[in-house]
Amino acid sequence: DAGVTQSPTHLIKTRGQHVTLRCSPISGHKSVSWYQQVLGQGPQFIFQYYEKEERGRGNFPDRFSARQFPNYSSELNVNALLLGDSALYLCASSMTRHETQYFGPGTRLLVL
Amino acid sequence: GENVEQHPSTLSVQEGDSAVIKCTYSDSASNYFPWYKQELGKRPQLIIDIRSNVGEKKDQRIAVTLNKTAKHFSLHITETQPEDSAVYFCASRTSGTYKYIFGTGTRLKVLA
Numbered sequence: 001d002a003g004v005t006q007s008p009t010h011l012i013k014t015r016g017q018h019v020t021l022r023c024s025p026i027s028g029h030k031s032v033s034w035y036q037q038v039l040g041q042g043p044q045f046i047f048q049y050y051e052k053e054e055r056g057r058g059n060f061p062d063r064f065s066a067r068q069f070p071n072y073s074s075e076l077n078v079n080a081l082l083l084g085d086s087a088l089y090l091c092a093s094s095m096t097r098h099e100t101q102y103f104g105p106g107t108r109l110l111v112l
Numbered sequence: 113g114e115n116v117e118q119h120p121s122t123l124s125v126q127e128g129d130s131a132v133i134k135c136t137y138s139d140s141a142s143n144y145f146p147w148y149k150q151e152l153g154k155r156p157q158l159i160i161d162i163r164s165n166v167g168e169k170k171d172q173r174i175a176v177t178l179n180k181t182a183k184h185f186s187l188h189i190t191e192t193q194p195e196d197s198a199v200y201f202c203a204s205r206t207s208g209t210y211k212y213i214f215g216t217g218t219r220l221k222v223l224a
Binding site for chain 1: 148154210
């Protein structure tokens, strides 16, 4: 069984640009959550989607948005990138909202 | 707001000794507590979890204890091995929400 996959693995952008990160959950999992992990810190919750609807949102500005597709894959979009957006972006999937979350390998974003 | 404190931030032990990492959560409605191990450059991997209706759970050399009254939970690793060296994160999830609140991490070094 394939685990959670994310693309791209690494990304370099400049301030003001836009970025789209992608996540494919484990087969059969309907819930996807996004986290931002800044170097040396624990992951910070950004969004959770379940059955294509937003079910939770963390304390992130409106520049961050996401969506979930009919096949349960998900995209995280970040507009007007700031230097402080440089981080590892992790996607986690779970069968339902209540079940254990399993993380993908992450996308490492560097904003210059 | 919701918060999880984790101690210590770094921990060095001799191979074969035990390691204990402690977390304290703020939201008394939290009901699920996973522990993740993250090796350098890799995804967080679930190693053990505990639900609020259980006081202790063991899996081979790893155990987790939960004190709901004190809002503490701890990870115990016995007979440590060099491959246990990694950053360990605790997390809590509140009933009714679907986001994980992570601790700040503990860097464990097992010295051969």
